[in-house]
Amino acid sequence: MARDTDALRTGGRRGEPAVRDGDGARVLLVSANREKAPHPVYPLALDYLRESLQTAGHRCAVFDCGLAENPAGELEAYVRRWMPDLVGISIRNVDNSDSSRPKLYVPDAVEAVAAVRRASEARIVLGGSGFSLFPHELLSATGADMGVVGPGESVLSEIVSRTVAGEDPSGLPGLARLDGDLFAATPPAPPARPPAAPGRDEGLLRRYWAAGGPVNMLTSRGCPNRCVYCTYPMLDGPAAWARDPADAADEIAALNARFGVDSFFIADSIFNADPLRPRMFAGELLRRKLKVRWTAFFSPAGMTADAAAALKASGLEGVELGAESLCDVTLRAYGKFFSAADAVKCVQACAAADLPCLVYLILGGPGETEETLRETLSRALELPRAVFTVFCGMRIYPGTPLHGLAVREGIVSEGESLLEPKFYFSPALSRGLLEARCAELSRRPNWLIAGHGMEAREKMAALFRASGAKGSLWHLLRP
Ligand code: B12
Structure with a gap:
């Protein structure tokens, strides 16, 4: 399920081909989490990320793999239509921490990255608690361009701004990269003080509440x-x-x-x-x-x-x-x-x-x-x-x-x-x-x-x- 959150605010162009606005980059935020137990968890991280991206003047859309019937196929189609400049993929869980019935979620993240790659040359940035615990392994498993360890709100918008300006994001807090076998990461940023309340994605929130x-x-x-x-x-x-x-x-x-x-x-x-x-x-x-x-x-x-x-x-x-x-x-x-x-x-x-x-x-x-x-x-x-x-x-x-x-x-x-x-x-x-x-x-x-x-x-x-x-x-x- 996907939403162009600007469209939500303005009643505009959801699903239409991208038109350059000249006012900031187009960033697609993807939640890779499909787990439904003990209940489907609304992807709160994306609200914090979107808030900071929009404040920096970027345009955001959200795709939630947990609400899609065919996550990889629908994500690929959405990326082709919306044409993001950069895609941020949130990896919340890597496994269910259960020794007797282990469930692995990494394949869902690998599939999400592959779907974006098939549809676009946009830079792919990973983040989320699962990613933060295993940055080297997940960059290696997915082939994403980079990731952010720890809180991502201020760092992601800086990565986007630098990437569209053709500058190198190296040195930003928590930035993790894998170059061949060489893994490098800078220490993470402390969580930024948030806005009084992050703006919510209305459509997603209604669907999660209905669930x-x-x-x-x-x-x-x-x-x-x-x-x-x-x-x-x-x-x-x-x-x-x-x-x-x-x-x-x-x-x-x-x-x-x-x-x-x-x-x-x-x-x-x-x-x-x-x-x-x-x-x-x-x-x-x-x-x-x-x-x-x-x-x-x-x-x-x-x-x-x-x-x-x-x-x-x-x-x-x-x-x-x-x-x-x-x-x-x-x-x-x-x-x-x-x-x-x-x-x-x-x-x-x-x-x-x-x-x-x-x-x-x-x-x-x-x-x-x-x-x-x-x-x-x-x-x-x-x-x-x-x-x-x-x-x-x-x-x-x-x-x-x-x-x-x-x-x-x-x-x-x-x-x-x-x-x-x-x-x-x-x-x-x-x-x-x-x-x-x-x-x-x-x-x-x-x-x-x-x-x-x-x-x-x-x-x-x-x-x-x-x-x-x-x-x-x-x-x-x-x-
Ligand atoms: C609250 C919580 C729960 C609650 C959730 C209730 C609810 N309705 O929200 C309950 C108890 C239900 C729960 C269940 C589970 N949880 Co839980 N949960 C948490 C907890 C404490 C907070 C998560 C949270 O919402 N944080 C607030 C948001 C805003 O932070 P965030 O998601 O980390 O996002 C920030 C950064 O990660 C980053 N970021 C996120 N995405 C992206 C993307 C990009 C591109 C970038 C750049 C940055 C970025 O920026 C964000 C803003 O700063 C965390 C531990 C923790 N302290 O983080 C565990 C945690 C996420 N849970 C975990 C797990 C395993 C689970 C379960 C699978 C099972 C279990 N055994 O607990 C289920 C899965 C549920 C589901 N459907 O997904 C693990 C995940 C690690 C792993 N092993 O995979 C964690 C990390 C705890 C742990 N064991 O270490 N959980």
């Missing part, structure tokens, strides 16, 4: 933590910016009034990294008397029943809790700064406020033993009214402390590519035992365990969505 997933938005960027396996601080920087909660609430009010959207996913790395902001945000929503629901990723430390009640009153429909383990030994090995008691208190606080809570667990990572696993699971089974989402083994990402550990322990070798996912399983825990425990737990309706009956659950969720259910659905599994 039923919560609509995403950001209220902050950056992650101050250093969990051993996690990519967030690399993707977002340590603590980049936080919007005024009043601006964020205004964005919700505007999307609600304009599109009728009433379910939102705050896509911040950790929504309560600053413990004061959630209540300020909730206060702003309450002040506007909005009838909306929202969800976000929370860290356990500091949640009280009072805070949970205040957040619930503002429309928080569920806390997505990044606990990962409920055993202090394992939490320390995972690089967490909170304790098992913090996580338990957080779930209890949510239950006391009748606020649904989805607890994320990663079982079998570094430091896990039979004993630590038993401790986590017995605590989990005592938690009141929680839903669990469980991954077994840890996806190893380049440049993380886990990667270093995996090399030292001989689980992966030093220069080995991790694009095809590799997982760390604690050598001190039997895989058979872990599997057996997961198989048992997966019979409980409130335990979502990767590799254990998830296809059936995803089908069920798709049926619910087809019958009009909107927003996050996991809280329907709450005991």
